[in-house]
Amino acid sequence: MLRYMLRRLVYTLGTLAAVSVVAFLVIQLPPGDFLTSFSAKFAEQGGSLDNDSLTALKLRYGLDQPWYVQYWLWISGILFRGDFGESFEWNKPVSELMWDRFGLTVLLSGITLVVTWLVALPIGIYSAVRRYSWLDYVVTFLGFLGLAIPSFLLALALMYVFSRYFGMNVSGLFSPDYVNAPWSLAKVGDLAMHLWLPVFVLATHGTAALIRVMRANLIDELYKPYVQTARANGLGEAELLFKYPVRVALNPFISTIGWVLPNLVSGAIVTSVVMSLPTAGPLLLSALLAQDMYLAGSFILMLSVLTVIGTLISDLLLAWLDPRVRYA
Amino acid sequence: MAAFPGRALRGAALSLLLALSGTAFAAEYKEAPGLSELVKGGKLPPVAQRLPEAPLVLSPVEKAGKYGGTWRQALMGGSDSLIERSVGYTRLVRWNRAWTAVEPDVAQKVDVKPDGTEYVFHLRKGTRWSDGAPFTADDLVFWYQDVLMNKELTPSVPRWLRSGNDPVIVEKIDDVTVKFRFTGPNGMLLENMATTFGSDILAAAPAHYLKQFHKKYNPDGIDKLVAEAKAANWSALFLNKISFPGRWRATGRPVLDPWQLTVPYGGTTQVVLERNPYYFKVDPEGRQLPYIDRVTFDIMGDQQAIVLKAINGELDMQNQRLNGLETRIVLAQNRERSGYRLFKAQPAWSNAMCISLNQTSKNPVLREVFRNRDFRVALSLAINRDELNELIYAGQSQPYQAAPRPGTALYDAEMATQYTKFDPKSANELLDKAGFAKRDGQKFRLGPDGKRISFAVDAATSRRYQIDALELIKKYWAAVGIEMQVKTIEESFAFARMLANEHDAMVWIGGGGYDFLGVLDPKWYFPYENQAAFASAWGIYFQNPNDPNAEEPPEAAKRQQALYVEMQKTPGTAGQFEVMKKILAITREQFYVIGTNMDADNYGVVKNNMRNVPELMPDTFFYMTPGPTNPEQYFYE
Numbered sequence: 001m002l003r004y005m006l007r008r009l010v011y012t013l014g015t016l017a018a019v020s021v022v023a024f025l026v027i028q029l030p031p032g033d034f035l036t037s038f039s040a041k042f043a044e045q046g047g048s049l050d051n052d053s054l055t056a057l058k059l060r061y062g063l064d065q066p067w068y069v070q071y072w073l074w075i076s077g078i079l080f081r082g083d084f085g086e087s088f089e090w091n092k093p094v095s096e097l098m099w100d101r102f103g104l105t106v107l108l109s110g111i112t113l114v115v116t117w118l119v120a121l122p123i124g125i126y127s128a129v130r131r132y133s134w135l136d137y138v139v140t141f142l143g144f145l146g147l148a149i150p151s152f153l154l155a156l157a158l159m160y161v162f163s164r165y166f167g168m169n170v171s172g173l174f175s176p177d178y179v180n181a182p183w184s185l186a187k188v189g190d191l192a193m194h195l196w197l198p199v200f201v202l203a204t205h206g207t208a209a210l211i212r213v214m215r216a217n218l219i220d221e222l223y224k225p226y227v228q229t230a231r232a233n234g235l236g237e238a239e240l241l242f243k244y245p246v247r248v249a250l251n252p253f254i255s256t257i258g259w260v261l262p263n264l265v266s267g268a269i270v271t272s273v274v275m276s277l278p279t280a281g282p283l284l285l286s287a288l289l290a291q292d293m294y295l296a297g298s299f300i301l302m303l304s305v306l307t308v309i310g311t312l313i314s315d316l317l318l319a320w321l322d323p324r325v326r327y328a
Numbered sequence: 329m330a331a332f333p334g335r336a337l338r339g340a341a342l343s344l345l346l347a348l349s350g351t352a353f354a355a356e357y358k359e360a361p362g363l364s365e366l367v368k369g370g371k372l373p374p375v376a377q378r379l380p381e382a383p384l385v386l387s388p389v390e391k392a393g394k395y396g397g398t399w400r401q402a403l404m405g406g407s408d409s410l411i412e413r414s415v416g417y418t419r420l421v422r423w424n425r426a427w428t429a430v431e432p433d434v435a436q437k438v439d440v441k442p443d444g445t446e447y448v449f450h451l452r453k454g455t456r457w458s459d460g461a462p463f464t465a466d467d468l469v470f471w472y473q474d475v476l477m478n479k480e481l482t483p484s485v486p487r488w489l490r491s492g493n494d495p496v497i498v499e500k501i502d503d504v505t506v507k508f509r510f511t512g513p514n515g516m517l518l519e520n521m522a523t524t525f526g527s528d529i530l531a532a533a534p535a536h537y538l539k540q541f542h543k544k545y546n547p548d549g550i551d552k553l554v555a556e557a558k559a560a561n562w563s564a565l566f567l568n569k570i571s572f573p574g575r576w577r578a579t580g581r582p583v584l585d586p587w588q589l590t591v592p593y594g595g596t597t598q599v600v601l602e603r604n605p606y607y608f609k610v611d612p613e614g615r616q617l618p619y620i621d622r623v624t625f626d627i628m629g630d631q632q633a634i635v636l637k638a639i640n641g642e643l644d645m646q647n648q649r650l651n652g653l654e655t656r657i658v659l660a661q662n663r664e665r666s667g668y669r670l671f672k673a674q675p676a677w678s679n680a681m682c683i684s685l686n687q688t689s690k691n692p693v694l695r696e697v698f699r700n701r702d703f704r705v706a707l708s709l710a711i712n713r714d715e716l717n718e719l720i721y722a723g724q725s726q727p728y729q730a731a732p733r734p735g736t737a738l739y740d741a742e743m744a745t746q747y748t749k750f751d752p753k754s755a756n757e758l759l760d761k762a763g764f765a766k767r768d769g770q771k772f773r774l775g776p777d778g779k780r781i782s783f784a785v786d787a788a789t790s791r792r793y794q795i796d797a798l799e800l801i802k803k804y805w806a807a808v809g810i811e812m813q814v815k816t817i818e819e820s821f822a823f824a825r826m827l828a829n830e831h832d833a834m835v836w837i838g839g840g841g842y843d844f845l846g847v848l849d850p851k852w853y854f855p856y857e858n859q860a861a862f863a864s865a866w867g868i869y870f871q872n873p874n875d876p877n878a879e880e881p882p883e884a885a886k887r888q889q890a891l892y893v894e895m896q897k898t899p900g901t902a903g904q905f906e907v908m909k910k911i912l913a914i915t916r917e918q919f920y921v922i923g924t925n926m927d928a929d930n931y932g933v934v935k936n937n938m939r940n941v942p943e944l945m946p947d948t949f950f951y952m953t954p955g956p957t958n959p960e961q962y963f964y965e
Contacts, residue, residue, distance in 0.1 A: 031821065040822075176626060274632065275633070
């Protein structure tokens with residue numbers, strides 16, 4: 001096991017180094033740089049930036065240097081000083097911006113994940129066990145709807161309905177009165193009032209998908225001989241169900257834990273943009289669009305690190321669960 | 329420009345003031361109730377000591393107002409210019425509301441030497457920054473000597489502050505008088521100062537605050553400040569304090585604006601501004617402005633979310649991000665329910681879509697074809713603009729070229745409407761005559777190389793109307809034997825291609841419009857810069873003949889460029905417009921850009937009980953909408 005872990009760790013470090021180069025290159029690939037998109041934004045609002053200001057900005061941001069010099073400045077800052085550089089668009093240290101968003105992102109994703117599992121697993125199990133019952137059909141129908149409706153569209157529609165007919169303030173996570181208030185019980189209450197809509201929208205798709213997966217996995221297991229044997233041995237239905245087929249059906253979820261971590265950052269970007277949620281996704285998107293390279297690069301690096309770590313965790317978990325993996 | 333005499337002369341000059349402003353002048357200044365409390369508590373000097381000796385007496389749009397209330401607006405993303413426009417429009421001189429002239433603001437008066445080489449700014453004695461520190465000539469000298477002339481902060485002096493290659497020289501005459509001197513004429517200094525450039529001066533002027541961030545004045549402490557802010561070096565730190573949007577990222581910067589930041593624009597929280605107790609303007613009854621106590625900006629990620637806020641009555645006055653036909657319909661529908669009315673925000677440019685065929689395209693065949701004037705005229709005649717108007721612009725628009733708007737000083741009816749009549753027959757004849765008579769098996773015309781003339785037009789994905797309109801135009805042009813493809817690409821990518829002269833053709837909003845827009849941003853009238861998409865390489869030549877992408881333009885364009893240089897040396901609007909008319913005569917003749925339809929008016933929302941908001945304002949970054957309409961005199965009934 002130890003050998004296996006060490007080997008995995010070495011691979012992980014190599015992957016991370018490669019990823020950091022690729023992450024930086026990807027941002028450098030599109031033509032133009034931050035200043036091009038900055039002046040495009042000006043032009044979109046009917047303005048114009050003169051060349052002298054552009055030259056000055058270019059020097060200020062070091063954009064006149066070749067990409068490998070820029071890369072070295074960036075990566076050496078991260079490795080030696082823990083400094084992710086400055087965001088051009090926000091004129092702030094990148095780390096400050098990222099941590100700013102991280103808390104609410106984790107909270108929102110965490111709650112969404114819990115809600116998804118709490119809703120999806122029982123329903124999935126039920127519709128596998130009572131296959132082709134009328135309730136299964138209803139759940140299947142809703143599941144397909146949930147899968148088919150894009151989350152951002154659902155978000156827009158719900159926002160319109162709740163704002164038009166119920167006069168609710170539907171964007172963001174706080175009411176205007178509480179946005180800048182210090183944390184208090186009232187602010188937590190306000191957050192709770194705002195949280196359910198994004199959670200509902202974000203959870204819909206995942207729940208629908210999870211129900212389908214759970215149902216399919218479980219149906220595969222339910223008709224296997226070992227279940228028959230257990231039943232023949234007189235095991236009660238409930239105990240049988242939860243002790244054996246459900247546990248086996250849950251196995252594939254372990255290997256997807258690797259995707260949960262990066263999803264914290266990049267999950268449902270469009271939805272978050274539409275709902276103006278103060279999470280990491282919209283920041284990443286705007287950084288990419290603005291070619292705000294240190295911010296976007298750091299985000300992509302973080303995403304990759306989270307994916308790699310997530311994969312490592314799920315590999316280790318699987319190895320722990322399933323001895324065959326260890327000796328492969 | 330009107331001059332307001334000092335306090336000592338007030339009695340004697342009363343009649344003069346009456347004549348000037350047409351309103352009575354109060355002997356006693358008044359202030360907002362919240363400020364009176366502070367004065368009583370000894371936390372603030374009395375209002376008369378906070379105002380300059382001769383405050384600017386502002387005539388309101390409708391009537392004198394009353395104090396109180398919060399003005400709620402919304403920003404999109406991290407660098408929305410709205411904050412700069414709506415609460416940051418204070419400079420030495422500013423645009424008047426109608427956008428027909430420059431008028432005094434922080435400066436009480438400007439004396440201009442007739443040859444345009446000297447500008448003497450007379451400041452208002454006793455003006456104070458929002459933290460109470462006096463604003464004097466020394467502040468402007470600090471901006472000049474320690475910011476503009478500091479190579480680390482300003483590697484190259486902006487063009488508008490130069491004449492030829494020589495930068496401006498700023499001299500202090502006395503505490504309230506400053507002279508801007510040029511080695512040659514610089515005729516457009518005041519106009520440029522009224523645009524966004526003007527705020528760059530005042531943001532870099534509060535010497536008493538900025539000195540701590542300046543290496544020269546704080547050589548020992550600066551490293552610590554740089555490290556604390558995690559900035560790359562001192563100049564990055566300093567520039568963040570003074571340039572847009574960095575200057576809105578932190579509180580504490582003294583301003584001369586009506587409101588000052590209390591919660592900065594950074595990250596996710598709402599931006600908040602509170603009244604500036606030292607603001608230098610009063611209403612005709614002597615009440616210190618602004619009327620409105622607070623301004624808030626919610627930060628949104630998506631335009632539709634801002635529209636939703638507007639129709640829900642959560643925006644008190646705003647037009648930014650509310651343009652577009654379908655938005656206008658929902659805005660109109662929800663007026664009664666949410667208690668707001670609409671005001672017109674007229675695009676300052678003239679055209680909803682200008683088609684630029686790049687005459688300096690890197691494709692030699694296309695370049696030859698596009699340089700053929702008859703080809704461009706024929707393509708213009710082939711467009712059915714009335715149908716475009718019905719199908720795309722809901723009948724709200726009219727056929728128009730890239731020309732000044734009706735009612736402006738530079739308006740030229742012929743230029744505005746030439747070749748806008750739908751006439752495919754003449755188009756075909758012109759194309760035949762121009763040497764493109766031969767066609768291939770699919771009836772498409774052949775170019776000089778014997779191959780089909782075929783080109784792609786870049787269109788930004790974010791402008792759906794333009795893409796729809798182009799699809800129709802593709803059909804119109806195919807009917808006269810010209811093949812065009814609509815190439816939709818992401819906006820900044822399209823922009824990058826244009827700047828590098830890599831596009832064959834592209835569409836964008838634009839085309840002159842209001843007088844000052846055409847004067848300050850003439851890229852639709854002649855190859856002025858790389859953003860003149862109909863001939864980027866010629867435009868690059870005008871800015872810098874040695875640029876590797878530059879190409880020498882033909883005679884007519886060079887004459888226009890020379891005329892523009894002449895105009896830049898001409899002080900005074902009348903003289904500038906005279907030269908501009910000469911430039912436009914050549915534009916009309918050259919027919920560089922194919923205009924389609926006039927951009928229909930957009931609308932902004934304003935709460936029913938908010939007054940003093942004009943019913944129509946030009947909408948452009950150059951006017952800094954809504955800044956020149958004096959938000960400081962908006963009020964709630």
